[in-house]
Amino acid sequence: MRLRPSMRENFRYILVHIVPDTTYESRDIYRAVAESVVSLYGDHIAALLWPSVMQVYGSYGIIRCRRGLEKNLETALCAVTQIQGVPAGIHPLRTSGTIRTLVEKIPKNPDKRSGKAVISGTQCGVWISKRGRIDLKEKGIYHEIPRYITEEDTEDLYYDE
Numbered sequence: 001m002r003l004r005p006s007m008r009e010n011f012r013y014i015l016v017h018i019v020p021d022t023t024y025e026s027r028d029i030y031r032a033v034a035e036s037v038v039s040l041y042g043d044h045i046a047a048l049l050w051p052s053v054m055q056v057y058g059s060y061g062i063i064r065c066r067r068g069l070e071k072n073l074e075t076a077l078c079a080v081t082q083i084q085g086v087p088a089g090i091h092p093l094r095t096s097g098t099i100r101t102l103v104e105k106i107p108k109n110p111d112k113r114s115g116k117a118v119i120s121g122t123q124c125g126v127w128i129s130k131r132g133r134i135d136l137k138e139k140g141i142y143h144e145i146p147r148y149i150t151e152e153d154t155e156d157l158y159y160d161e
Contacts, residue, residue: 010067015094015102016077018059024083026053029061032083033090037076049073054099060106061090062099070095 018024030053037046049069054062065073074092082088096102115126117136127135 012070017091019089021059028084036079
């Protein structure tokens with residue numbers, strides 16, 4: 001039998017960014033967070049916090065804790081120095097009462113800039129990665145068609161953001 005909403009446990013969800021931008025499994029993040037909470041606050045507060053990694057989206061994640069103790073968890077997240085023995089940091093970005101609002105706040109393509117360009121009279125979408133790689137896609141009637149350009153074309157490429 002389900003409990004009434006007024007009798008259920010209330011949780012808060014924290015959107016975090018994991019640096020460096022590599023993908024980790026949720027259990028590795030959980031171990032790092034649990035170790036940080038226990039070292040900062042001890043077993044009693046760790047049991048009250050009840051931290052849990054709900055979802056991981058690349059270098060972003062959503063971590064759950066009990067309502068009223070989210071500041072303690074944010075402090076413990078800032079104290080994480082390594083994940084799986086690799087130097088890493090966890091930065092809390094936003095706190096919410098629902099997962100859905102945090103999922104909406106996750107950047108879609110944080111490492112790419114986008115714009116539009118005209119090549120040979122055809123308008124194309126441009127995506128530029130941090131490393132300088134340029135992807136072009138021409139919009140067709142049914143799908144996007146990848147375009148390939150040479151180094152000479154990149155010199156003449158003007159794009160607006």
